[in-house]
Amino acid sequence: MTGGPRPGRAMGLDTLVRIRREQGPSGRAWTPGGTTASALPEGMTAPLGCDAVAVPARFGPVIVPRLPRVGCVYTDGAHWWWIVPSDSDYALSWPVPAHYAPGAPVPRTARLIHRPEGTIPYTPPIPLYLALCRVTGTTPDWSRPISA
Numbered sequence: 136m137t138g139g140p141r142p143g144r145a146m147g148l149d150t151l152v153r154i155r156r157e158q159g160p161s162g163r164a165w166t167p168g169g170t171t172a173s174a175l176p177e178g179m180t181a182p183l184g185c186d187a188v189a190v191p192a193r194f195g196p197v198i199v200p201r202l203p204r205v206g207c208v209y210t211d212g213a214h215w216w217w218i219v220p221s222d223s224d225y226a227l228s229w230p231v232p233a234h235y236a237p238g239a240p241v242p243r244t245a246r247l248i249h250r251p252e253g254t255i256p257y258t259p260p261i262p263l264y265l266a267l268c269r270v271t272g273t274t275p276d277w278s279r280p281i282s283a
Contacts, residue, residue, distance in 0.1 A: 175207065175218075176247060179256045184221030187239040188263060189214045191232055194270050201266035206258035209245040216241045223260035230264075230273035 175181060187209075190198065195215035199205055209216040216239070224235045268275050 175256050176250050178254055179207070179250075180254050181218075181220075181256055183257070185239040185256070186219050186221050186223055187236045187241055188217045188219055188223075188229060188258075188260075188267075189234040189236060190217065190267065191215075194267070197270050198263070198266045201269065202258060202262050204251065204259055204262075205249050206251050207247060207256040208249040208258070209241045210248050211242045211245040215248070216245060217258045217263055218256045219260040219263065220257050226276075227260075227264060228276055230267050230271045232271070233267050 175185070192210060192213055192215055195208070195210070198215075207218040209218075214234075216236075218239060221237070224237075229235045265275065267273070
């Protein structure tokens, strides 16, 4: 039998994550009106897919020196959009005011402000997460005490 899950069968976590991503942030099929998936610069490849982390522009210059590598970064003036591999939000809550955007829906008006050397567009997500936690004063998820 092919197709979707059979009635009475449990779905795996991979299937549930895929379904949720297809639905988008509102729980409905997602069409990012007014935005488009970022067009990577010529010669770049995205073997791990692309998502983006949007951060208020005031944090961008503070974050850059804290990173071991900076991938493609776009700005629309109000936000910096950092390109990260798909599913970089798995088991991770990005600190407010950052916004995690599956599919890298960067605004059409955004312009590329950083292109890394080589062909890979990614900023490493864990160092980016830690830098964001540091500049926002947020304790990383795995460092928070567990309450009984």
